[in-house]
Structure formats: structure tokens, C-alpha cells
Amino acid sequence: MTDQPNPATMTLPDRARAFFKVNGQGFAVATMVAIVAQFLSEHYGAPAMLMALLLGLAFHFLAESGPCVAGVAFTSKTVLRIGVALLGVRISVDQIIELGWEMIAMIIAGVALTIVFGLLSSRLVGRGWRLGLLTGGAVAICGASAAMAIAAVLPKDEKSEQNLIFTVLGVTILSTVAMVLYPIITQWFGLDYVQSGIFLGGTIHDVAQVVGAGFSVSEETGDTATLVKLMRVTMLAPVVLIFALSIRAFTDSKDDDGERPPLLPFFVIMFLVLAAFNSLGLVPGAVQGIISDISRWALLISIAAVGMKTSLRIVQEVGGQSIVVIVAETIFIGAFILWGITLLSEVS
Template identity: 55%
Template sequence: MRESLATLTSGHLLAGRIREYFPGAMVSILVALAAQFVAEHYGAPAMLMALLFGIALNFLGAEGPTAPGIALSARTVLRIGVAILGARISVEMLLSLGLGMIGLLVAGTVCTIFFGLALARLIGQRTRFAVLTAGAVAICGASAAMAIAAVLPRDERSERDLLFTVLGVTVLSTVAMILYPILTRAMGFDDVTAGAFIGATVHDVAQVVGAGFSISETAGETSTLVKLIRVSFLAPVVVVITLLSQRSGGAVTEGKRPPIIPGFVLGFLVLAGLNSFDLIPPVLGAFLAKLSSWALLAAIAAVGMKTDLRNIIKVGGGAIALIVAETLFLAALALTGLRFIELAP
């Protein structure tokens, strides 16, 4: 009798949770579908479209029936999407680039983050904001921004900073997708070097693919490979940020201290390990890649709906200068490094 009552109670609680989250989650999915439709038919970046559509529907993220589901999408669905990214990474991919290119990518990530921190101090920007923007620029754009924001200590500016960073790296990625292929031709790069430069510098994966394949098949394949290796740096960077946040004693959402390795980072590492040993079938791998893209798209739509556009404008010119400077620094570092690296054809 007691077991039946407990089961019935659990069923009611589950049904109540579904009713609570369903409207907002469906809105996030619908916005993601609309963004993907515009991206496929008009060539616009899907992430940017999801963000702008979400901002336009900002009123849905306020109090009301859709608010809980939108909050769930902006946090939990985001972490699921980042975790599933691990299915696209393998040790074999890493080794195929050669030690010189791997060293350049590591140096690009570390130096860009330290450059962002140093410049932020000079121009009066906050350390948290510098970590967020520099991490997004150095690793994988909007996906990195959302993952890093999930472990940074939260305050009243957290959502505004995240939205600005996602918007900034997406716009800069789109500009780079157009300009960088022209730059590589002007500098006389071969297809492999051009692809390596694009993969090492453009922020978002979609724009890397677009820029690389606009040059040639070889450049496109090289740029995608290099970019996915940069994505693999997301896990260690997030772990380091988590440890430093714990040491600084910053406040965290819901008053809880995050674990040393956040669950979604652990999921990322587990899937990357499975993929390294060819334990993920190609069909499942392709499905997980799609699932990750859709989860991140729905999450960024939800982030847009949770944030008031008026708050983004308050970040000021210093924030814009910071993210642009980080982007230019990474590009200059990659150009310099590629002069001294011999890439395999």
C-alpha cells in the first residue's frame, strides 16, 4: 500500500514538473526551429538568429507560464548540449595535427585568456567578464561562452554579460568568415595553411566550416579538424575556472559550491574518451552532433528570452573594445605561429 502511494505521489510530481516546464521548453524549441529555418534559407548564422529572436520574445522569459521552461532551457539544456559536444572529439584527431600545431592552439588559448585579463584590467573591465569573453574567443565562441558562464560565480550582471558575449563572438565570427579567406589568399597561404589559420581563429564552428569550404575541400576539412581540437580545450579550461572560482570564494547560484569537475564537463570527457576508442557508432555520433547543435540553439534562444536588450547596451564601449582586441590578438598570434610550423598536406 505504501509503495503504491509513493509511486502515485512520484507520478503526480513528475506530471507537475512536465506541466511546469513544457510551455517554456516548447517556446525555446520553436525559436530554435525558426532560427534554423532562416539560417538554411537565407545564409544567416543560426546562433545569431536564435539570439535575436529570443531577445524579441523577451517578455516570455518574465513571470508567467513559459518562464520555468525557458530557465530550464537556458541552464540544463545548455549543459547537455555542451556535454554532447564531446562525441565529436578524439585523441586520434588531436595527434593527426602534429605537435607544432597542437602547441600553437594551446598557446593561442592560454595567451588569449591572459591577454584578455591584462587588457580588462587596463581599461577597467571586470575579471569575470574578461574570462568570459576571452574564453569564448579562444575556444569555440558561443558554446564556450555558455559553458564558462555556467561555472562562473553569478551576480546581477551575469546574464547581460553572457548575452553580450554570445552576440559579440557570433557577429565577429560572421565578419571573420567573410574576411579571413580573403586574408589567407592575400598572404599566399596554401589550402592546408589557410584551413589551419581559419580553424585556429574563427570563433564558432559553423562559421569555420563556411569559411574553410569557401576556399576548397582541403581547407574546409583542415579548418574543421583544427576547430574541433580547440573545442576539446573547453573541458580543461572550465575545470580550471571552476577551481579558481572555488578558491576565490565567489557566490554561486543557489548558494552551492560547484563540484571540482562539473557534470557536463565530465560528460564531455566521457564521450570524448568513448569516441577515441571508436565505441560510438558513426550513426550515433552523427545523431549526437545534431542533438548538441539543437540543444545549444534552444539554449541560446532561451538566454535571449531571459535578458532585456536594454541591459546589453549598458556594457559600454570598453566591453566592445575588449572582445574585438581579443579577436585580433588571436588572429595575429596564429599568423605569427603558422610561419614557423610545417603542416602535413
């Protein structure tokens, strides 16, 4: 039997070669799936996240056995966290202050109440608290990206993969429906361009669909919707941190390997650091654009890997209760933001 190389004595190029030998094939396949998903999105208008997820499901057999297993696992976990961390470069304090304290308060309340609503409704229909936090956070904050970030700090159980894949599918499909339906709702209620932007940015789950819906109404609505949506994205780090602290304080839940989720995940720290750098003007516009693109591709590649790790049988077992929960959460946040806009317009 040949001796295994000692990592402590390996050079950096040797470590890189060893790393890619183990993880390279799985990562490469997930990347190819993401590229195809992006192509379909650009040429046929389908949501890239949804396409990556569905295409990944078709390659599930690669994650069961063979040389791709380790790389798929690495991509679905580590690359995901890199993508979420890099989202911080899109956030700045100036953007938040520009909204005004009334709007900030309404958005924070909407996020918090939607998560609480998700937790309560999940328990009401007999599903666990993990699903409530996962779907509630995804609906309240930023869709698939939030779902994957929250899943990273939740203790794992036998339904973790099922809950994550369902949540990503659910919020992506509902965001696509909302992108078409919500601009019509803004007309029904007679909202002006700014109010329409607040409604669209405060209710639609995924950033891409917010941009699509907003600019389909007007440029002013698109700008406002994007700004409000980024405010919701800002809530990702504190919400994930609160979840991590609460889980450690109030439960004895552990991962399948017996380990508790980290107190403060490193990717959350990096998210906050990048947001702070951007707020201080230390990130040039060109660099911000590059990092944002890297973040988007990392999330797209990782969701392809998440799809590859999940079998269609697991998706089919999700049950109608979970669908009721995520649809109810979507209706709840929509109704709350619409009520808040009406209230603020009456006060002003």
C-alpha cells in the same frame, strides 16, 4: 488547501507529467524560436545562433511573468549543459594526434594566451575578471558554446546575464565577419591550402563559420580547418575545469543564492566520457551523427532561452569597453596563429 504530492511516492510517469507541467511551456516556446532561427539560417544564410538569440530577445516578456518563466530558466541552464556535454562525442584522440605535436602546441598556446590576454585587457579597461574569462574563453575555444559552458561555472553577479548575452552576440557577429574576411587574408599572405585551413580553424570563433570559411577556399582547406577547430573544442573541458578549480581556490565568489560553483560540473564529466568513448571507437558513426544533431539543437534551443531571459536594456548597458576587449581578443588570436604558421613554415 490541497496536499502537495510527495516526490518520493510519485511514479515515473507522474514525475514526467509534473515536470512538463512546470517547464513544458517555456521549453516549447524556446524550441519554436530555435526552429524559426534554423529556418532563417537555412533559407537566408544567417547564423542560426545569432537568429535564435535575437528572436529570443523579442520574447523577453515571457520570462518576466507567466507560465513560461520556469521553463525558460530550465532551458537556459539545464538544456544548455546537456548540449555542451554532448559535444564530446565529436572529439577523438586520433583527430588530435593527426595534427602533429607542433600544431597542437601552437593551438594550446593560442588558447591559453588569448584567455590571459582577455583577462588582462578586461581589467585594464575597468571591467571585472568574469568578463575577461568569459570573452577570452569564448574567443579562444568555440564561440557561443564555450561562452555558455564557461558561464555555467562562473559565480553569478548582477552583470552575469549581461556579460553572457554580450559575449554570445559579440563572438557570433565577429565569426560571421571573419567567415567573409579571413579567406581574403589568407590570399594576401599567400598561404597554401593547408596553412589557410590552420589559420581559419585556429582563429574563427564558431564551428559553423569555420566550416563555411574553410570550404569556400577549397575542400582540403575545409577539412584542415574543421580538424583544427575540433582541437580547440577539445580544450573546452580542461579550460572549464581549470576555471572552476581556480575560482574555488583563489576567490570567495558565490552565486546569488550563496552557493559556490561545483568543483567538477557534471556536464564537463560527460563531455570527457563521451570523448573517451569516441576515441575508443565505441560510438558508431550513425549514433555520433544523431548525438551531434541533438547537441546542436540543445545549444540552439538554450541560446533562444538565454535571449528570452535578457532584456534589450541590459544589452544596451554593456559599454564600449567590453566591445574593445572582445575585438582586441579576436585580433590577438588571429595575429598569434598567423605568426605561428609563419614560424612553423620557416622551421620545416
